[in-house]
Amino acid sequence: xxxxxxxxxxxxxxxxxxxxxxxxxxxxxxxxxxxxxxxxxxxxxxxxxxxxxxxxxxxxxxxxxxxxxxxxxxxxxxxxxxxxxxxxxxxxxxxxxxxxxxxxxxxxxxxxxxxxxxxxxxxxxxxxxxxxxxxxxxxxxxxxxxxxxxxxxxxxxxxxxxxxxxxxxxxxxxxxxxxxxxxxxxxxxxxxxxxxxxxxxxxxxxxxxxxxxxxxxxxxxxxxxxxxxxxxxxxxxxxxxxxxxxxxxxxxxxxxxxxxxxxxxxxxxxxxxxxxxxxxxxxxxxxxxxxxxxxxxxxxx
Numbered sequence: 001x002x003x004x005x006x007x008x009x010x011x012x013x014x015x016x017x018x019x020x021x022x023x024x025x026x027x028x029x030x031x032x033x034x035x036x037x038x039x040x041x042x043x044x045x046x047x048x049x050x051x052x053x054x055x056x057x058x059x060x061x062x063x064x065x066x067x068x069x070x071x072x073x074x075x076x077x078x079x080x081x082x083x084x085x086x087x088x089x090x091x092x093x094x095x096x097x098x099x100x101x102x103x104x105x106x107x108x109x110x111x112x113x114x115x116x117x118x119x120x121x122x123x124x125x126x127x128x129x130x131x132x133x134x135x136x137x138x139x140x141x142x143x144x145x146x147x148x149x150x151x152x153x154x155x156x157x158x159x160x161x162x163x164x165x166x167x168x169x170x171x172x173x174x175x176x177x178x179x180x181x182x183x184x185x186x187x188x189x190x191x192x193x194x195x196x197x198x199x200x201x202x203x204x205x206x207x208x209x210x211x212x213x214x215x216x217x218x219x220x221x222x223x224x225x226x227x228x229x230x231x232x233x234x235x236x237x238x239x240x241x242x243x244x245x246x247x248x249x250x251x252x253x254x255x256x257x258x259x260x261x262x263x264x265x266x267x268x269x270x271x272x273x274x275x276x277x278x279x280x281x282x283x284x285x286x287x288x289x290x291x292x293x294x295x296x297x298x299x300x301x
Contacts, residue, residue: 066122
């Protein structure tokens with residue numbers, strides 16, 4: 001019995017090593033051991049055949065995983081109306097508004113700048129973009145980017161497949177150790193810890209897979225709506241106010257006078273006493289000798 005348990009532990013450790021190296025599994029594992037990877041085929045023609053129609057023996061990938069991100073910069077005479085229409089479009093397409101921000105102006109009649117992020121089904125992205133172009137007065141810029149994450153899905157599924165097999169073996173080993181009255185408790189704890197780590201890795205990969213599925217199924221559309229130059233206010237915000245300018249000028253004058261007064265105070269209390277103490281005696285002595293030699297009668301020959 002001990003030899004059987006030791007052999008089972010060795011097999012389990014080997015499966016754990018295979019699961020740890022699952023990130024290096026090739027895509028051929030997912031397609032029944034085929035030697036060629038399906039994602040390396042040319043996109044100009046059907047996967048699995050060359051330009052002449054000859055079969056290359058490569059299985060085609062029917063379900064590619066692609067994340068789409070789009071950005072539009074629009075201008076409209078009525079930005080609020082365009083924002084409401086875009087919101088209705090997103091809901092009609094089965095999407096939703098992920099976030100939105102409105103930069104209001106001081107005047108109620110001025111149109112605000114609006115930014116909105118929409119999540120909608122990826123297969124409705126093209127039609128929704130066409131509808132948005134029609135409601136906007138001007139499309140300043142537009143871009144669509146895509147990221148193929150099929151490789152990541154294949155790697156995650158390969159790792160999960162190995163981890164599921166490892167977890168099954170570990171659970172069977174745990175049950176066998178519990179049924180054996182003479183089993184080593186340290187081995188029982190070791191298997192339990194391995195089960196805990198394996199379950200944690202499985203949940204982490206399942207969460208990552210779920211996140212990728214969400215990004216693939218829902219495209220992200222980032223839209224910026226600005227008012228048309230013709231509808232923008234003539235006077236820049238904030239508006240010029242003479243009273244505010246006069247107050248600022250008066251404040252600058254008072255500040256300048258305060259600086260002059262501060263200089264005179266510091267000069268009278270700091271600099272002037274130092275001059276009296278240091279320069280005063282020298283000046284007085286010089287003045288004494290000057291007066292004495294000046295009033296001295298000239299010597300006659």
